[in-house]
Amino acid sequence: MDLLEYQVKEWFREIGIPVLPSQRIDHPTDLKRLKIRYPIVLKSQVHAGERVKAGGVRVVETTIDAVAAAQTIFNLPIWGELPEVLLAESKYDGQQEFYLAVVLDTGVCRPVLLGCKEADIDWETAGERMQHVVVEQEFSPFYARRLALKMGLQGTLMQSVSSVLEKMYQLFVQKDLDLVEVNPLAINASGQVMALNGKVSINERAMNRHPDIVEIAAKITDTHSHHNGNLRDWNGLEKQRKVGILGNGTGSIMATCDLVISAGGKPGNSLNLRHAFAGDTSPTTFCDRLAKGLNILANDTSTKVILINLLGSIDRAQEVAEVIAEFIQHENSDHGSQNHRESHFPSLVVRLAGSEFNIIKDFLATLKTQDDALIMVENLDEAVTQAVRLAKSAVYNKV
Structure with a gap:
């Protein structure tokens, strides 16, 4: 659950992060x-x-x-x-703008400090432009200064940015958060730093330790249900779920949701495989999360199609291909006596962008599947079109 900006700024002000x-x-x-x-x-x-x-x-x-x-x-x-x-x-006249964040890396189960000398950047896809420092032991100002140095900062600016990072980490721990982000942190001509915008993601598993956060969450839920029934939450969509989405980045998932809606479809539960799921208590691999995500969507009776949209790079491509193949073969064996469209098994539309995915493409191309059980598509627009078509045909056939 994410807070609104004005709520984030209140927390920033209380903890000592400079805000306007x-x-x-x-x-x-x-x-x-x-x-x-x-x-x-x-x-x-x-x-x-x-x-x-x-x-x-x-x-x-x-x-x-x-x-x-x-x-x-x-x-x-x-x-x-x-x-x-x-x-x-x-209004604030900034001469420079930076990106800063403290995020829980569920892959290693440790907090990570992130920093970039560019604002308006997606930390999940920034690549080499984003500097990072893993907080491996008890936090000390050393970690913040180390990140500032890796960002190429010196002198008073390094001290100012380090101070903001320390306050962000303090808030991160104090509230049991998944993410604290300042984007951008602006610097004016005199070297003063200012958090112009911020984001906070709450760890819902820790909410029972924070009555104030529970109260905020209740208000957000009430507002969404009464006034914004069509709000799209990229972690899980509550209404009219038809096309489930699996992706490896927040931005790509949100873009895919938009395209599904534009194509006349109804986005369903959307899961970001870059991070662990809420119930995971130990480190997980990408393949673990892929297998779990496929099962979560398949067990949702309103999911008619699963759209997998992966881009960039992933580890162990061959294992990823085997996870998808095992899922299809397992579901086909369970429903072998039924026509694919008559069973609950959702169709799979897979779009992979990146040379490292060629192994997966070649492997999946050899599989023998029923009807529209698996469709491989190169272009995202075409993948969305196919997914929406299959979701609608599933509805019509059921009727």
Whole structure:
């Protein structure tokens, strides 16, 4: 579960991470009683990303302009979500922008500090541009300074960034979080650092230790169910699930969900194989998570098609191919006496992007499957088209 930006900023302010003067806006008329000076930035408070591109962030310089902009933003859905709250924040002139994060690496079961001298970057796909330091023992300022040095920072800037990282780690541990992200951390001409935007992902397994977080979660759940029924949660979609999605990155999963909706389909449960699942208590491999993800989606009776969209690189490609093959053969043997469309076994549409996946493609091409049990597609748009087609045909045949 992710907090909204204004909630994240409250936590940042309490822990000592520098943030700008801001004010929560529940109605456009609240701007007539604004306590911060113009110019200001009005930000839509939704869980969806890409607010700037969607028009959910506006810079305004007068009360009249602010009220008009707020009315527009309140009525602007972003990925199907309408904001209940806006954040009014002082405008900041940054000369540089960095990315910082503290994330729980479920592969090694250790916290990792991340840093990049570029903002607006996806930490899961940044590659060599992202510097990292694994917190292998009890945390000390050494880890923060080490990351700052790896980012190429020196002098007072290194000290300022290290201080922010220390506060982020303190919040990460204090609240039992999965992720604390500052994106961007801006630096002005005088060298002052400022967290312009932030993200916090809550570890739901630890919520029982934090009554304040349970209260926040209850409000978020209530708001989503009553006002944003079509909000798409990339970790699990609650309504009209038809096309289940397995991917190896947050961005690719969200993009795939968008394409399924654009093609007239209904996205289903979506699982990010880059990280361990909520119930995992020990380190897992990618193959472990793939096998578990396939079984989770197959056991969901509303999942008619499983769309696997993998890109980039993965370890042990041959083992990945064997996991997929074993899943198909196991399901086919269980439902061998039934026509594929009459059984619950979901069709599998597989799209693999990257030269390392050639082993998987060649291996899967040799499998003998029933009807549309397995479809291999090179292009993501075509993969989505095939998945939506199969999901709709499954509905029609059932009727």
